[in-house]
Amino acid sequence: MQSLSLNKRAAILSVVLLAVFLGAWEISVTRQVIGEALTEYEILMGLGQQRAAVPPPSDVFIKAWEQLSDPFYDAGPNDKGIGIQLAYSIYRVLSGFGLAVLVALPLGFLIGMSPVAYKALNPFIQVLRPISPLAWMPLALFIIQDANASAVFVIFICSIWPMLLNTAFGVAGVRADWVNVARTHELGSLRTALTVILPAAAPTILTGMRISIGIAWLVIVAAEMLVGGTGIGYYVWNEWNNLDLTSVIFSILMIGVVGMLLDAFFAALQRAVTYAE
Amino acid sequence: MKKNFLSIERLTQTFPDGAGGTLTVFENASFGIDKGEFVCILGHSGCGKSTIMNVLAGLSEPTSGVVKMDGVAVSGPSLDRGVVFQNYSLLPWLSALKNVTFGIKARYRNWSRDKVIEHATRYLAMVGLEGDVIHRKPSQLSGGMRQRVSIARAFANQPKLLLLDEPFGALDALTRGTIQEELLKVWSQTEQTVFMITHDIDEAILLADRILLMTNGPFARVAESVEITIPRPRVRTDIVTHPNYYAIRNHLVQFLGKRSKELAGQRSDGESQSPDPVRIDLTEPAPEPEPDLVRAQLKAVNS
Numbered sequence: 001m002q003s004l005s006l007n008k009r010a011a012i013l014s015v016v017l018l019a020v021f022l023g024a025w026e027i028s029v030t031r032q033v034i035g036e037a038l039t040e041y042e043i044l045m046g047l048g049q050q051r052a053a054v055p056p057p058s059d060v061f062i063k064a065w066e067q068l069s070d071p072f073y074d075a076g077p078n079d080k081g082i083g084i085q086l087a088y089s090i091y092r093v094l095s096g097f098g099l100a101v102l103v104a105l106p107l108g109f110l111i112g113m114s115p116v117a118y119k120a121l122n123p124f125i126q127v128l129r130p131i132s133p134l135a136w137m138p139l140a141l142f143i144i145q146d147a148n149a150s151a152v153f154v155i156f157i158c159s160i161w162p163m164l165l166n167t168a169f170g171v172a173g174v175r176a177d178w179v180n181v182a183r184t185h186e187l188g189s190l191r192t193a194l195t196v197i198l199p200a201a202a203p204t205i206l207t208g209m210r211i212s213i214g215i216a217w218l219v220i221v222a223a224e225m226l227v228g229g230t231g232i233g234y235y236v237w238n239e240w241n242n243l244d245l246t247s248v249i250f251s252i253l254m255i256g257v258v259g260m261l262l263d264a265f266f267a268a269l270q271r272a273v274t275y276a277e
Numbered sequence: 278m279k280k281n282f283l284s285i286e287r288l289t290q291t292f293p294d295g296a297g298g299t300l301t302v303f304e305n306a307s308f309g310i311d312k313g314e315f316v317c318i319l320g321h322s323g324c325g326k327s328t329i330m331n332v333l334a335g336l337s338e339p340t341s342g343v344v345k346m347d348g349v350a351v352s353g354p355s356l357d358r359g360v361v362f363q364n365y366s367l368l369p370w371l372s373a374l375k376n377v378t379f380g381i382k383a384r385y386r387n388w389s390r391d392k393v394i395e396h397a398t399r400y401l402a403m404v405g406l407e408g409d410v411i412h413r414k415p416s417q418l419s420g421g422m423r424q425r426v427s428i429a430r431a432f433a434n435q436p437k438l439l440l441l442d443e444p445f446g447a448l449d450a451l452t453r454g455t456i457q458e459e460l461l462k463v464w465s466q467t468e469q470t471v472f473m474i475t476h477d478i479d480e481a482i483l484l485a486d487r488i489l490l491m492t493n494g495p496f497a498r499v500a501e502s503v504e505i506t507i508p509r510p511r512v513r514t515d516i517v518t519h520p521n522y523y524a525i526r527n528h529l530v531q532f533l534g535k536r537s538k539e540l541a542g543q544r545s546d547g548e549s550q551s552p553d554p555v556r557i558d559l560t561e562p563a564p565e566p567e568p569d570l571v572r573a574q575l576k577a578v579n580s
Binding site: 178180181184185186195202276277 | 368416
């Protein structure tokens with residue numbers, strides 16, 4: 001037999017694993033034993049009613065088909081399409097992340113290039129960094145007085161640290177030779193920063209951004225469960241309150257898919273700026 | 278004393294020795310370089326060659342003393358003093374061509390894009406890099422090619438003074454030979470003033486008009502300035518048969534092997550330390566005793 005390539009064998013194995021998992025899930029939840037005739041007491045106690053169970057994958061597929069064939073419908077505050085909910089979440093993540101970039105990159109350059117700035121700011125960073133982003137939420141809600149902006153702020157505060165530290169680390173680690181090349185060519189500080197230090201540190205900076213966007217996507221779900229209104233986090237919680245587990249499972253899958261796409265985007269950016277020495 | 282194009286006057290460099298005192302690398306070192314001259318500096322590791330180089334490049338400040346170029350004291354790095362570093366120092370995210378245009382754009386800010394590229398391509402061709410190769414990234418080039426790019430970048434900027442810090446130190450002997458010849462070719466076309474650090478005696482004789490010899494540190498000094506009395510153009514295979522070749526080589530080997538140690542550690546006592554000029558030319562007097570002499574020197578080299 002012609003041996004298949006590594007990729008093909010891996011793909012076949014993936015499909016088999018998925019089929020086994022879905023099959024086992026389907027069988028375990030649909031095989032509900034119909035009991036013998038119930039006594040009058042049992043009927044009165046409601047024991048005859050079908051117990052709420054985890055929906056089988058087939059139900060989830062049907063739900064996914066329904067939702068994805070019309071992702072942007074809007075039938076009131078509690079009934080919006082999955083596309084709209086995801087768009088709200090992505091919008092919040094990108095706004096918070098974008099603000100974090102605007103702060104983290106210049107500050108990271110400063111910390112990376114100036115040992116004094118590094119020593120002065122390091123204690124603050126070390127204290128602020130381990131704080132769970134959601135712990136900022138009450139303070140943010142009180143000060144900003146706006147649920148949506150507070151969610152953006154929480155994303156901002158959680159995505160700033162990996163970017164800041166990686167930028168500082170990347171900038172500080174730029175080889176002295178390359179800086180000397182800039183110096184012997186009489187480049188000013190700004191030109192040195194843009195034409196030598198930025199490309200030299202770009203792979204490290206992009207690593208920080210990739211970590212940040214991952215964390216931001218984790219945090220937005222929890223943040224939206226708290227602030228409510230719109231977004232994929234709110235959607236999950238709302239469907240839980242509706243006891244619609246099919247939708248909960250479906251939205252969990254969608255969170256995974258979007259997270260993967262965001263990561264893939266930054267991975268591609270990272271590859272584009274990576275250089276071999 | 279006549280005015281040199283580049284004059285190093287009473288240069289002193291001390292570093293803290295880590296135990297509260299200071300370590301004097303060299304003291305009151307003075308020497309000059311003429312315009313268009315190719316000068317090599319030879320000395321053992323740690324004698325301060327690279328420190329002198331860094332001061333000339335403006336990358337570090339001497340403890341005291343001045344470097345004057347065209348009679349004007351220089352400070353800080355400048356485009357007038359191009360540097361070729363030992364480890365090439367090419368920017369790895371730029372192609373060979375872009376590395377050269379990077380320098381040209383810094384030097385000639387008002388040149389058009391086409392002119393910059395044309396200029397860069399010409400200098401890359403001078404060191405033997407043509408065609409697709411110039412669009413490769415440094416990681417896709419061999420060590421020899423990288424150093425060629427680095428040399429092209431430095432020459433393309435047409436600095437008044439070109440500083441080469443052991444440019445061939447990391448290359449194998451065959452590649453080194455080829456690039457030395459290319460360097461000679463480019464140098465003869467451009468009439469650059471070149472100051473170069475090397476460890477390689479034969480390389481120094483092939484390339485230089487004058488070789489400065491440094492004693493061992495601490496308190497190193499530029500003790501001698503040996504004129505290379507071998508006419509140009511020089512070809513590696515021909516110069517070894519020139520009567521002066523082994524005489525000069527022998528002198529250099531003797532200095533580096535013995536006298537650099539004997540002369541080490543002498544304080545300057547506030548005197549300016551200029552190198553003693555040395556001129557060895559066996560072609561000037563009657564070349565009668567020459568064969569014996571050459572044989573004797575050959576023996577000395579081999580021993």
